[in-house]
Amino acid sequence: MTFPAKRPRRLRSRPALRRLVRETRIAPEDLIYPLFVRDAIDEPQPIASMPGHHQHTLESLTREAEAAIKVGVRSFVLFGIPARKDAQGSEAWNEDGISQRALRQLRNAFGADALLIADLCLCEYTDHGHCGVLEGEIVANDQTLELYQRIAVAQAAAGADVIAPSGMMDGQVRAIRSALDQEGFQDRAILAYAAKYASAFYGPFREAAGSAPRFGDRRGYQMDPANAREAIRESLLDVEEGADIVMVKPALAFLDVIRAVADATEVPVAAYNVSGEYAMVKAAAANGWIDERRVLREILLGIRRAGAQMILTYHAKQAAADIPCWDEMG
Ligand code: PBG
Numbered sequence: 001m002t003f004p005a006k007r008p009r010r011l012r013s014r015p016a017l018r019r020l021v022r023e024t025r026i027a028p029e030d031l032i033y034p035l036f037v038r039d040a041i042d043e044p045q046p047i048a049s050m051p052g053h054h055q056h057t058l059e060s061l062t063r064e065a066e067a068a069i070k071v072g073v074r075s076f077v078l079f080g081i082p083a084r085k086d087a088q089g090s091e092a093w094n095e096d097g098i099s100q101r102a103l104r105q106l107r108n109a110f111g112a113d114a115l116l117i118a119d120l121c122l123c124e125y126t127d128h129g130h131c132g133v134l135e136g137e138i139v140a141n142d143q144t145l146e147l148y149q150r151i152a153v154a155q156a157a158a159g160a161d162v163i164a165p166s167g168m169m170d171g172q173v174r175a176i177r178s179a180l181d182q183e184g185f186q187d188r189a190i191l192a193y194a195a196k197y198a199s200a201f202y203g204p205f206r207e208a209a210g211s212a213p214r215f216g217d218r219r220g221y222q223m224d225p226a227n228a229r230e231a232i233r234e235s236l237l238d239v240e241e242g243a244d245i246v247m248v249k250p251a252l253a254f255l256d257v258i259r260a261v262a263d264a265t266e267v268p269v270a271a272y273n274v275s276g277e278y279a280m281v282k283a284a285a286a287n288g289w290i291d292e293r294r295v296l297r298e299i300l301l302g303i304r305r306a307g308a309q310m311i312l313t314y315h316a317k318q319a320a321a322d323i324p325c326w327d328e329m330g
Helices: 010-012 015-020 059-071 096-114 141-157 174-181 200-209 229-241 250-262 275-286 292-305 315-330
Strands: 029-038 054-056 075-081 115-120 160-163 189-196 247-250 270-273 311-314
Touching: 015 096, 015 174, 015 315, 029 054, 029 059, 029 315, 054 059, 059 096, 059 315, 075 096, 075 200, 075 315, 096 115, 096 141, 115 141, 141 160, 141 174, 160 174, 160 247, 174 189, 174 229, 189 229, 189 250, 229 247, 229 250, 247 250, 250 292, 270 292, 275 292, 292 311, 292 315, 311 315
Parallel strands: 029 075, 029 311, 075 115, 115 160, 160 189, 189 247, 247 270, 270 311
Antiparallel strands: none
């Protein structure tokens, strides 16, 4: 009988040794917590497909952010749901629009303790649900860019630290960068949704944000899930246009894309663990089919291993509270 000369099991033999050789760790400050705030409601509205999440009032939004800060999550991405929609989505750049009020409120409440990221898109604000203005049934790229510039400036003026354009218009990063610079907001960063796929995993979000398109779909501007090399092209273009951080979205079916973008760029990479990914975990856990805490840990470690430095996730508050126990679980 010949014995193995190399025994990887040795390093797995004791908890202290396993911790010592652990390659990937996640801290609460790596997580970004997406929150929804809705205009003209008195009570927070639960989102059925996203258990634990609500369309918040300004008040409940602040309480939820405070609870997250208590467990170490300081970064938030905000989605506003207006009371009034029109063809252009004009509430998006109204200085008293819901997103802008929410930004001011969180800034007042938490000062520099909170990092405020404003999602910049029109789909929550247009009556047709598309991410830009229409010309016939086509989203008109360059006309939409002018509206994105107005939104970026309104969000920055309301206190956003980071602007996160998610509409997948060509040239959106350059357009926003130049508008911000022109208005004196050179210090605000851009987190670009660089490789955003036309994905069925956004289903619950569209219920949460009331942003489903009234006709057609988003395949004319969001990426084809079959493509990986194109994600590198999109990411390099965004970096060239001035993106400070690039993002891949969704995360779990696109881990190879996260890796490819991380290898091809020199800026930090973010990944969006989207609503459908959250809903699947919650549904399986509610049925007792998976151990939610351990599954969540594996998911976040997987996204991290793939090359994302930061993760947008609806599990952020829950995960952060649990992270002190993770070394014992592994
Ligand atoms: C807005 C936007 C979407 C998401 C983030 N920003 C929806 C979409 O593109 O239809 C999805 C987020 C999620 O599913 O968690 N354009």
